[in-house]
Amino acid sequence: MSTFWTEFLNAAANHPFPLTPGGFLSPLDMSPDDVLFPNVPPAPGMPCAGEDRSIYRRGARRWRKLYRVNGHIFQAKRFNRRAFCAFCQDRIWGLGRQGFKCIQCKLLVHKKCHKLVQKPCSNEHVDPVEVKDDANGESTLGRASSVRSRAEPEPPLPETPPAPAPPAPVRPEDLEPGSQRQYSLEDFELIRVIGRGSYAKVLMVELKRTKRVYAMKVIKKALVTDDEDIDWVQTEKHVFETASNHPFLVGLHSCFQTPSRLFFVIEFVRGGDLMFHMQRQRRLPEEHARFYAAEISLALHFLHERGVIYRDLKLDNVLLDHEGHIKLTDYGMCKEGVRPGDTTSTFCGTPNYIAPEILRGEEYGFSVDWWALGVLTYEMLAGRSPFDIAQAADNPDQNTEDYLFQVILEKTIRIPRSLSVKAASVLKGFLNKNPVERLGCGENGFLDIISHPFFKSIEWEMLEQKQVVPPFKPRLEGERDLANFPPEFTDEPVHLTPDNDTVIADIDQSEFEGFEYVNPLLMSLEDCV
The missing domain is CATH 3.30.200.20 (Phosphorylase Kinase; domain 1)
Structure with missing residues (x-):
């Protein structure tokens, strides 16, 4: 009998787990290719024979969104100076990226107006009307009425006085007592x-x-x-x-x-990041994974309450401090200013952690962070991603981003039989492909996570005050x-x-x-x- 089936039968004897409906497969549907790691590594932290290391430390990215209308290729644009819409002639203003700019002819329009633009793109550069303010805060040219093509003669503009030289850096010793230090x-x-x-x-x-x-x-x-x-x-x-x-x-x-x-x-x-420790530990005991998942949940909930979608939860971005508590880092993918009920649509993230609603091109909110927590918790408990593709390195057609996205959208997620019923339940809750039904996304929101049986042993108030002793303390000499x-x-x-x-x-x-x-x-x- 193979090692895989020996491990499987031993696990089955100790952890009875029924066939599971709703998009998850029981271990009875698993094959030897689904074993956590193909064999024992020669030393902790070393790769197993045949192990694909390409899944480690994949970077997060944003995919640029372009909007095509009448030959124009519009991209969201932030304006530091006054600018006016070529369609409705009103000023483009507001926080963030307030309008669209054609990357070919440089036409400026409101987001709400870009689909109404009837003039086709000439693929020739058109100077945008961006008006500077004078010393009194009034527009020097008033309201713009149109955009001008390069082919038309341009009226001479008054000379602009040179900008003043930037002030010399302020040294800490030059500051008055009580003033802000600069570095x-x-x-x-x-x-x-x-x-x-x-x-x-x-x-x-x-x-x-x-x-x-x-x-x-x-x-x-x-x-x-x-x-x-x-x-x-x-x-x-x-x-x-x-x-x-x-x-x-x-x-x-x-x-x-x-x-x-x-x-x-x-x-x-x-203390290093969880990716570093997972490459050595392979998988974590449920007690350890529960502790980290609970602290991560508190961090995500804190951000969500302040209108921030994290959007880049992964092993690399979960650090351990010298005591063993977690700290999330790297906020480059965050979306801020999100109120309850608000959504966004930017296609971004680390491929293995991107939620199905992002891949489907749907508007989304805080739900994507709870999906990513499900992926990360699965990795901690199982020692592999729920979307690893067996022998992908040997099959170029399966070793692509598009194929990975297809797997995330369509593949039935397999829950290892070695996990407890509570652990399997929390994974199914977080990894529900429907964000409306996902754990943490219902009417009760974060309360549903706190009350889940998997987290029953967690004292949440003590945990948030760092009064719970971490299950693992990194070895540090200084x-x-x-x-x-x-x-x-x-x-x-x-x-x-x-x-x-x-x-x-x-x-x-x-x-x-x-x-x-x-x-x-x-x-x-x-x-x-």
Whole structure:
């Protein structure tokens, strides 16, 4: 008898689990390909023979949304200056990306007007009417009546006086007592690389004045190439500020910038991420998974109450602090300003965690975070993704993003027989493909999660106050111990590439005005040092 069936029969004897309706298969429907890992790794953390490592650390992305009307290709646009709709002639205004801009002819319209545009796109550049304010706040040209093609002669415009030079950086010692301190790269010692993503590099740094250790997220401005990118940088900053008030979210120390880069100085969480630990543990006991899922639930609920959809929950973004409590990090995919009943439609996330309603192109709300928690809880309990495709690496047709999305939408989810009935129930609740029926999305919302039998043993008030002892405490020899970070990052040289003056010249620095920030709470703590 094969090892698989021996394990299966032993599990069946200890954990009776009936056939399950509603889109889930019982272990009786499983094949040997569905075993958690194909064999025993040569050492903890090493891959099994034949294991596909490509599923690890897949980055999150946004897919650009384009709207085609009469040959125009419109993209959402944020306007820093006054602009007027080419269709209705009214001013385009409001928070966020207020209108649409054709990426070919540069025509500007309201979102509500873009489907009404009758003039076809000429594929020729049309100068948008963006009107600056004068010193009194009045429009220098008044209300725009039309857009002008490049083929038409343009009236001469009055010369604009050169913009004043930006003020010199303020040094902490130059500030009056009680005023806000500002930081620069010179205030920090760069110690080690601890992470890297599509847009950013994360460093462990030390604030020289206090010797406190922080993480520093560094983003090249040249990679923030359009309005959507600038929006997510500002959103990440706002969510970092909000997150500073919760025990299970990584908070913000400060923000500053140079001509070429943006810097987020954030809490340094020393225990590593769940992906790192899962690659060594393979799967977690239910008690451990329950603890982490409960703390993650509290963090998500905190964000939802403040109008934030997280949209990037995954093992990589769940960190463990030195005591073993979780902290969510990386808010670049967040959507803020979401009121109860509001929805959004941006196609974004990490492929393996994207909810079915996003893939179907439907409007969605907070439901997508509870789906992602279901995927993550499944990974903790089963040691694999619910959407892993057997032998996908050997079949190019099945090793694609589109095929993965098809699996998420259509595949019946298999629950390992080794899991308890309560664990299987909570997974089925979170992984319901219908967001209306999903756990956490009903009329009672978060109360349905708290009262679920899987979380019966959780003392929620004590948990939120960090008075519950974590089931696992990372081994650390000091606050600079990096044993829980992947060597692929920590072995990188610690340096920032020299600035390229040509690249900097192409950056619109006005897009990043007001980025600087200092957390007053953390400042007061530092002043006590």
